[in-house]
Amino acid sequence: MEYGELGAEGGGGPAGELTPDGLRLYEYAAAVPSFTPTEAGDALGLARPELARALEHLEALRLLRRDADEACRYAVVSPEFAAGQLLWPMERRIRQQSEDVERIRTTFAALGPCYQNGRQGRQRAEVEVLTDLEDVRRLIDGLADNCRTEALHVQPGGARDPEALLKARASMGRLLERGVSSRSIYQHPARYSQHTVEFAEWMMERGAQVRTLADGPDRMLIYDRKVAVVSVQGNSAHALVVYEPNLVAFMVSSFETAWRAAAPFPVGFDREWAKQISDDLRQSIVRLLAEGLDDKSIARRLGMSMRTVQRHVAEIMRTLDAKSRFQTGYLVGLDEVGISDR
Structure with a gap:
């Protein structure tokens, strides 16, 4: 039976604890060279079920061992030796796990520069x-x-x-x-x-x-x-x-x-959409005039030729009765804020 499997059926309590029956049996075993279950039961006045549980628990804790020549006889084992036998596999696993933890920590720590270099490269490539x-x-x-x-x-x-x-x-x-x-x-x-x-x-x-x-x-x-x-x-x-x-x-x-x-x-071709598009372009030119853009900038912005823009600007100036582009922009600005009397 493994240490981690001990429970109530292995002595009535946690693996590291002994029941009163177990303590009495261990003290009895320490006082005699060896014993059989019958001898221990008669000496301690334990019924067979209680005796069997106590024997199983002590044996699982390595505090009792069977005689090599007579399997029905038991002999006591010192607490120090029993603890060494019981704890050595656990300590070995703990050491192994500690070594694994350090190995993983070292491996992942070494990846830090790689991660940072990769992140920087990714940011440059974004x-x-x-x-x-x-x-x-x-x-x-x-x-x-x-x-x-x-x-x-x-x-x-x-x-x-x-x-x-x-x-x-x-x-x-x-x-x-x-x-x-x-x-x-x-x-x-x-x-x-x-x-x-x-x-x-x-x-x-x-x-x-x-x-x-x-x-x-x-x-x-x-x-x-x-x-x-x-x-x-x-x-x-x-x-x-x-x-x-x-x-x-x-x-x-x-x-x-x-x-x-x-x-x-x-x-x-549709005459209605053609008129709508012409109106949209005219409104965009008016807005860009109010922003102070020149004909070349307006043409580039709207994907039009300079000549077409100039023609639209001339028509807008005539509509506003403006004498210059500066006055046109000024009057357009008044229209946009709603204070023109035109």
């Missing part, structure tokens, strides 16, 4: 800058090919380059064939570009959704809400690749806000 246009294109193609659930695109700037649209059909086609949800936002002037209209219609025929708005977020592509590619201010050939979850979530939120404000891309 936002990556690509400065080569071909690298950017290869990255976008790879992200599109690995996209499995959703692709979100913001493509400002009006009409898109026909060659770029032609190259985009391959990766976009594979993405849509896999059933990936795709939503794209263009700016209103894209509706007047034949190549962009054909590309938008081609995407919509394959299940994509396309909308336009006058003014919105900068260029960004988001794949599976896990990684985003955004343009670098002042250099369209450079890109930032964002993996940090909180930044990507913020970009998704910006996209959703712009998407709700955008208008569906029309299939075919």
Whole structure:
């Protein structure tokens, strides 16, 4: 019987404690060279069940041992020797466990620098800058090919380059064939570009959704809400690749806000939407004039040509009877705060 198994049936109490019967039997055993259960029972006046429990308990505690020549006879064992026999396996296990604890602690402590180096490397990689246009294109193609659930695109700037649209059909086609949800936002002037209209219609025929708005977020592509590619201010050939979850979530939120404000891309020409788009563009130009932007900045912001912006500005000036751009901006500002008498 193992030490940990002793209980009531092994002597009537916890392994380390003796019952009164056990103490009497041990004292008797210490006073005689050896004894049989019958001799001990007669000497102590113990009934057979009580004697059997006491014998079993003392033997389990290594305080009694059987005679090597006569198995029915018992002899006493000193408490010191019995404790050594009983506790040695336990102490060995404790030492082994202590050694295991130290070994594990040392192993894990050695991993600290590796973890810190890895975290630093991960933090550096959460936002990556690509400065080569071909690298950017290869990255976008790879992200599109690995996209499995959703692709979100913001493509400002009006009409898109026909060659770029032609190259985009391959990766976009594979993405849509896999059933990936795709939503794209263009700016209103894209509706007047034949190549962009054909590309938008081609995407919509394959299940994509396309909308336009006058003014919105900068260029960004988001794949599976896990990684985003955004343009670098002042250099369209450079890109930032964002993996940090909180930044990507913020970009998704910006996209959703712009998407709700955008208008569906029309299939075919409709006079009503054409008028609505023209009004939206005019309102955006008015707002940007009030902010003090020049024609070049407005054209870049709204994806329009300088000539178109200048034409709209001239019409706005005529409407307000303004003599200069400064006066136009001032009058527009009055209109916006509701104190103009015009």
